[in-house]
Each structure stands twice: as C-alpha cells, then as structure tokens.
Amino acid sequence: MPKFEGGCLCGAVRYICEAEPSAQGACHCRDCQSVSGGGPAHSTMLPTDSVQITQGAPVVYAKLSKAGNRVSRFFCASCGTHLFLRSAAHPDRTAVSVGTLDEPALYTPHGHAWVESAPRWHRLEADLSRLLRDAA
Numbered sequence: 001m002p003k004f005e006g007g008c009l010c011g012a013v014r015y016i017c018e019a020e021p022s023a024q025g026a027c028h029c030r031d032c033q034s035v036s037g038g039g040p041a042h043s044t045m046l047p048t049d050s051v052q053i054t055q056g057a058p059v060v061y062a063k064l065s066k067a068g069n070r071v072s073r074f075f076c077a078s079c080g081t082h083l084f085l086r087s088a089a090h091p092d093r094t095a096v097s098v099g100t101l102d103e104p105a106l107y108t109p110h111g112h113a114w115v116e117s118a119p120r121w122h123r124l125e126a127d128l129s130r131l132l133r134d135a136a
C-alpha cells in the first residue's frame with residue numbers, strides 16, 4: 001500500500017494517506033491553471049476518508065466549476081499552497097496536489113482532463129488518455 005505523505009511549502013499543514021489512488025492525472029481547466037501558476041494541475045485522487053490532516057488546518061475556497069459542480073479548494077493560510085480539491089459531484093474523493101507530496105515519484109499520470117482549455121504550450125503526453133470532462 002503506498003503511503004502518500006506531504007504538506008505545504010511552509011510546513012504548517014501536513015497530511016498522510018495510506019490508500020490506493022482511484023485516478024491520477026493533469027487537469028487543464030482555467031481554475032487549475034490559476035492555482036498551478038500556469039501549467040496543468042497534477043493530482044492524485046485518493047479516498048476522502050483516508051486523507052488525514054496531521055498538522056494545521058487548511059482554509060477553503062469554493063466556487064462552481066465549469067461543469068457546474070461546487071468545487072472546494074484547500075489552501076495553507078500561511079503560505080498559500082494549494083493542497084487539496086474536492087468536488088460536490090464526488091465528495092468521496094480528494095484530489096491531492098502532486099507538488100505537495102514528499103515523494104512526487106508516487107505519482108504516475110494516467111490522463112488529462114479539460115484539454116480544450118489548455119493553451120498550446122501545455123505539453124500533452126500522447127500516450128495518455130483524456131479523462132472524463134466532468135471529473136471535477
């Protein structure tokens with residue numbers, strides 16, 4: 001069983017998860033571009049009830065996604081790192097930002113979502129599938 005462990009840039013928020021991801025991939029939607037800083041947002045999708053915050057308390061910002069689902073994003077209040085995303089469409093799943101993992105090598109991208117929102121300089125790996133567009 002993989003052990004996903006990580007935290008934010010400043011270390012105020014830490015989490016752990018010992019569960020198999022249901023999906024892993026890159027989201028190219030405009031909202032994810034905002035939080036990623038420019039590129040797609042790479043996430044590993046883990047069962048919500050298995051993601052345990054072991055230190056700190058992230059703040060939440062929620063808005064409707066392009067698909068019309070309420071999406072909650074969890075940030076560190078001190079350093080602003082985007083740690084997690086949860087969609088009301090799939091509350092049992094939490095997308096954990098790959099950049100926050102202590103071991104990013106645990107991430108294996110399986111596909112892309114919202115590809116039509118990607119600028120031409122977002123490189124797509126040709127061997128990866130496109131995920132369902134209502135993933136978030």
Ligand SMILES: [Zn+2]
Pocket residue numbers: 008009010011012013076077078079080081
């Ligand atoms: Zn922080």
